[in-house]
Amino acid sequence: MEQLIQGNEACALGAVCAGCSFFAGYPISPSSEIMEWMARLLPARGGVFVQMEDELASMGAVIGASWTGAKAMTATSGPGFTLMQEHIGYAAMTETPCVIVDSQRVGPSTGMPTMPAQGDVMQARWGSHGDRPAIVLTASSVRDTYEMTIEAFNLSETYRLPVVLLLDATLSHMRENMEFPEVQVVTRARPRTPEGFEPFGSPEFLPFGNGARLMVTGLVHDEAGHQRASNGGAGDRLLRRAIDRLEADTELITHSRRHRLEDATLVFIAYGITARATRAAVDQLRADGVRAGLLELLTLWPFPEELVSAVMREAEAVVVPELNLGQVALLVRTASSGTPIVPLGRMNGSLLAPDEIATAGRTALDGSGVTR
Amino acid sequence: MRHGEDLREYLRDEAMPNVWCPGCGHGNVMAAVATAFDRAQLDLDDVVVVGGIGCASRMPFFLDTNAMHTTHGRALAFATGIKLARPRLTVLAVMGDGDALSIGGNHLIHACRRNIDLTALILNNGIYGMTGGQLAPTTPQGFRSTTSLMGSIEAPFDAVELALAAGASFVARTTTFDFDEMPRLIETALAHPGFALVEILSQCPTYFGRLNKLGAGRALLDYEKDTTAPLEVVTRDDLVGKLPIGVFREEIRPEYTRRYAALCERARKGADG
Numbered sequence: 001m002e003q004l005i006q007g008n009e010a011c012a013l014g015a016v017c018a019g020c021s022f023f024a025g026y027p028i029s030p031s032s033e034i035m036e037w038m039a040r041l042l043p044a045r046g047g048v049f050v051q052m053e054d055e056l057a058s059m060g061a062v063i064g065a066s067w068t069g070a071k072a073m074t075a076t077s078g079p080g081f082t083l084m085q086e087h088i089g090y091a092a093m094t095e096t097p098c099v100i101v102d103s104q105r106v107g108p109s110t111g112m113p114t115m116p117a118q119g120d121v122m123q124a125r126w127g128s129h130g131d132r133p134a135i136v137l138t139a140s141s142v143r144d145t146y147e148m149t150i151e152a153f154n155l156s157e158t159y160r161l162p163v164v165l166l167l168d169a170t171l172s173h174m175r176e177n178m179e180f181p182e183v184q185v186v187t188r189a190r191p192r193t194p195e196g197f198e199p200f201g202s203p204e205f206l207p208f209g210n211g212a213r214l215m216v217t218g219l220v221h222d223e224a225g226h227q228r229a230s231n232g233g234a235g236d237r238l239l240r241r242a243i244d245r246l247e248a249d250t251e252l253i254t255h256s257r258r259h260r261l262e263d264a265t266l267v268f269i270a271y272g273i274t275a276r277a278t279r280a281a282v283d284q285l286r287a288d289g290v291r292a293g294l295l296e297l298l299t300l301w302p303f304p305e306e307l308v309s310a311v312m313r314e315a316e317a318v319v320v321p322e323l324n325l326g327q328v329a330l331l332v333r334t335a336s337s338g339t340p341i342v343p344l345g346r347m348n349g350s351l352l353a354p355d356e357i358a359t360a361g362r363t364a365l366d367g368s369g370v371t372r
Numbered sequence: 373m374r375h376g377e378d379l380r381e382y383l384r385d386e387a388m389p390n391v392w393c394p395g396c397g398h399g400n401v402m403a404a405v406a407t408a409f410d411r412a413q414l415d416l417d418d419v420v421v422v423g424g425i426g427c428a429s430r431m432p433f434f435l436d437t438n439a440m441h442t443t444h445g446r447a448l449a450f451a452t453g454i455k456l457a458r459p460r461l462t463v464l465a466v467m468g469d470g471d472a473l474s475i476g477g478n479h480l481i482h483a484c485r486r487n488i489d490l491t492a493l494i495l496n497n498g499i500y501g502m503t504g505g506q507l508a509p510t511t512p513q514g515f516r517s518t519t520s521l522m523g524s525i526e527a528p529f530d531a532v533e534l535a536l537a538a539g540a541s542f543v544a545r546t547t548t549f550d551f552d553e554m555p556r557l558i559e560t561a562l563a564h565p566g567f568a569l570v571e572i573l574s575q576c577p578t579y580f581g582r583l584n585k586l587g588a589g590r591a592l593l594d595y596e597k598d599t600t601a602p603l604e605v606v607t608r609d610d611l612v613g614k615l616p617i618g619v620f621r622e623e624i625r626p627e628y629t630r631r632y633a634a635l636c637e638r639a640r641k642g643a644d645g
Contacts, residue, residue, distance in 0.1 A: 022457050043639035048456045048632065053482040057449035060442065060479075064422075064453025067440065068461070072453070090443055208438045208454065209418050209461050213384075215433065217441035226386060227433065227441070 002177040007167060008075075010142045010178065011101055012037030014149030015073055018185055020099070021047035022072035024061035026054055026080060029113045030169040031103035034075035055080040059087035059100070066096045067216060069207035071153055071187070073099035077169075078107045081120060082127065089128030090218045091162035095200055095242070097188055099152045101165045103172040104323075106349045115349030116169040118272055118323040124164045125301045133242040135159065135253060136301035138166045140275040142176035147183065148255075148298060154186035155253060159246065160205060166300070168323070170273045170351060198223040201238050246302050254307060255298035260286060264293025266361050267315040269308060269332050271297040273351060274321050280354035285361055292361055300328065309335040317364035319344055321357050340364070382406035382416070384436040391430050393501075395581075395589030397548035397574030401495055402431055404554035405464070409437075411559050419462045422451040424476060427502045428468035428495035428574070445476030448483045451490050459489070459629040462562065469496040469510040473529045477509075484538035484567050488628035491561045491568045494531050497576035505579030516583040531571040532620055541625040542568035545617045547596040548575060557619070566627045573600070573615075 005013070011034050015023070023038040025031075035051070042049040048065065052058040058074045065072040076084060081102040091098055104120045106112035124136040135155050139148045148165055156163040188205040191197040194212035197204070201223045206212055215225035220235030228234045246253065259279050261267065266285065270278040275296040285292035295311045297304065308331075312318050318336065320329035321344040329343035342364040346352055383406065392398045409416065419437040423429030425444035432439035438461075442450045447465045455463045472480050472494045483490060499517055500506040507517040507524055510531070514523040535543045542564040546553045554572060561568035575581065575592035586595050601611040603618035 022453070024453060043632075043636045044642075046636055046640075050452070050456055050632075052449065052452070053478050056443075056446055057452070057479055057482070060446045060449030061453030061456070063442075064440070064450035064455075065457035066453075068454055068458035070457045072457070086443055087446070207458075208420050208440075209458055211417055213417060213436055213438050215384075215387075215439045215441075217433070217439070218443060219441065224386075225439075 002179050004175050005142050005178050006033065006175045007142050007145050007171045007173060008033035008103070009037050010146040011075065011149045011167065012041060014146040015099070015153070016041050016045065017183060018071065018150040018153035019187060020071045020073050020153065021045070022062065022065035022070040023048070023074065024050045024052050024058040024065070024072070025074045025076065026052055026058050028077045028080045030105055030172045031075045031077045031101065033172070034101060055083035056087060059084040062098050063087060063091050063094070063096050066098045067208050071097070071157070073101065075101035075103070077103045078105045078111060078120065079109070081123065085123070085127040088162050089130060089132060092128065092132035092134070093218045094216050095160040096162065097156040097160050097205070098162050099149070099156055099165065100162055101149070101167060103167040103169060105169050106347060112349040114169055116273060116323060116351060117347060117349070118166070118168060118274065119327070119347060120166060121300055121324065121327040124166060131243070132239065133159070133161055133246045134164070134301045135161055135246065135299070136164045136166060137255070137299055138272045139171060139298065140272055140296065142174065143178040143181070144298065145171060146178065147181060150183050150185065151255070154184070157186045157188040158203070159242070160188065160203065161242070166272065168273050199225055201241055250302045250304060253299055253302060254304040256304065256307060257296040257298070259294040259296065261293035261295060261311055264291050265314070265316045266290055266292040266365055267311055267318045268292065268294045268357070268361065269297065269318060269320050269328070270294060270322065271300060271328065274323060277352050277354045278321055278357050281357035281361065284354055284358045290361065290365070303331050305335045308332055309337065312336055312339045315339050317342060319357070319360050319364050321352050321360065323347060323352070379403060379406040379410065382409055382436055384434055387433045390434050392427060393578045395575070395577035395592070396427070397497065398428055398431065398495055400548045400551065401493065401554065401572055401574060402434060404558055405431070405435065407555035408558035408562060411555065412562055414462055414562070418460065419464065420454055422447045422454070422463060422465045424467050424471040426468035426471045426500070428466055429471055431466040445471050445474070446479060447471065448476065448479040448490065448492060452483060452488055455488055455490055456629060456632065463490050464562065465490055465492045467492065467494055468501070469494055469498065469531070470500045470508045473531055473534070474509045481534065481538040484535050484540035484569065486628040487539060487541050487566045487625050489565055489567070491558070491564070492570070493558070494569065494571045495574045496531065496571055497574045497580055499576050499580040501576050501579055505583060517579070518583070531569070535569040536621055540569045541566035541621065541623045543620040544569070545571040545573070545620070547573040547600055547617060549593045549596040550617065564622070566625055
């Protein structure tokens with residue numbers, strides 16, 4: 001049966017379906033309904049909801065809860081996401097499974113708190129200092145939001161990583177009919193015995209209070225958890241192992257959609273809310289006889305370079321519409337072997353309309369270049 | 373603690389030697405914590421010691437419990453998540469004064485306000501030790517640090533007054549000079565069903581003592597003794613200006629994880645919005 005659901009509500013429902021039993025957050029537009037829904041859903045299910053004093057505290061509490069074995073998440077938006085970066089780095093350093101939902105709004109700074117943007121793509125990957133493994137997902141419909149929230153939990157449990165789901169103000173607040181799909185839920189593996197278990201560098205996870213005395217630190221450490229702050233060998237080894245594991249599994253982690261790409265000479269690469277308008281633009285262009293197609297990315301990091309490179313191979317022009325000034329276009333450019341890449345950027349709080357995207361496509365085919 | 377008591381079973385051999393300078397008070401506090409664990413007969417598998425960043429916050433490494441060494445100022449945020457998700461665990465946060473009262477001040481007042489069943493130790497040495505002796509929010513006015521070489525012009529925080537105002541249900545202060553009192557207070561704080569804060573004045577010979585020409589370990593212990601007085605007598609004329617030590621509040625107030633469990637029960641019965 002179909003139900004009329006809001007994007008933020010779908011996110012909360014997806015989280016509960018994935019087994020989330022701990023939510024800590026701080027109110028911020030346009031993500032607040034996610035925490036409001038979690039506050040309604042979790043107590044009756046025996047889960048924990050707590051409104052913390054700020055975003056740093058929210059993310060700290062999420063990590064603490066995850067180390068007791070709970071599936072834990074927070075949800076925020078631009079400025080709050082920026083505040084969380086230190087602890088996202090801590091979660092990566094300590095191999096802590098958790099989910100961070102960022103409903104993007106126009107920035108920098110307070111920007112336009114209720115208007116959509118896609119300006120956090122790079123922050124989601126590189127916002128914390130240092131190099132780290134990262135998984136970043138996105139969504140373009142209410143049903144996607146539900147499914148990708150579950151996928152965010154599944155990937156975080158599989159890879160023991162903080163996983164970021166990027167929504168935006170429009171997707172968060174729009175309502176669509178959706179049917180609840182069958183889903184698979186993954187829960188982190190536990191070691192058979194705490195005896196001799198090395199808590200880091202393993203896909204298995206041993207929570208506090210299970211017969212071991214664990215050491216968790218954001219300092220560089222070895223597999224046992226001993227800090228090795230003046231000898232980087234162990235940290236380098238553990239981080240590289242995690243990064244390599246994601247690289248090797250990029251195909252498994254990559255979610256994407258193809259729309260009329262088969263014989264396309266004009267290729268659009270889009271994601272999130274902008275992918276919807278791009279789909280309409282492709283249909284418009286096709287009706288006019290232009291061989292247009294869309295690759296929609298649902299996984300932004302690890303960036304699916306091979307996939308992107310493959311769809312561009314036969315293209316005469318590639319357009320990357322997005323609500324920022326070319327963050328994914330920059331990545332697409334690195335995957336291109338000569339096909340001209342045209343960024344179509346915007347950051348004024350309005351969405352890109354199908355007409356504008358179609359026009360950018362025609363211009364790109366004409367070879368007149370950048371429409372930024 | 374009596375002389376000769378063997379506390380080695382509470383320490384993590386592999387993490388030694390510790391990072392503390394000769395004459396630092398933090399090791400004495402750790403001995404008091406181990407003594408309190410011993411007297412309370414806690415199962416160390418179910419104890420999590422959470423630290424922030426700084427000299428004091430290194431203590432989790434050296435105690436043979438679960439250890440979570442977190443980020444600067446945020447120990448109580450992590451501790452809150454652990455305790456809420458698994459209330460049966462005993463959670464002890466060990467922080468320095470800069471950690472708890474400067475960068476982490478927000479988390480401290482809110483943990484007090486929630487009255488969540490955590491024990492928090494603030495090891496207050498009046499200076500930033502790990503970064504090299506800079507001004508702390510606890511440095512007394514007129515005292516020198518590497519960022520206040522002419523003497524601090526700032527008013528220091530009083531952690532006890534702050535915790536009392538913010539709603540902590542157990543609040544105490546002691547010093548590393550009060551060697552028998554420390555474990556007793558920590559044991560009481562661990563057993564207290566609510567947010568328990570113990571501020572412990574600890575000595576930093578390397579920076580606080582040297583920059584302020586107060587001498588090293590022994591002399592700094594005397595300084596602690598000379599500048600404090602028991603709460604019960606501190607109003608006496610001859611003790612004016614001394615910092616009171618003792619138990620400032622010990623009350624049973626509604627505790628957060630128990631309140632949350634009751635809320636879940638109500639929600640299960642269908643009382644949610």
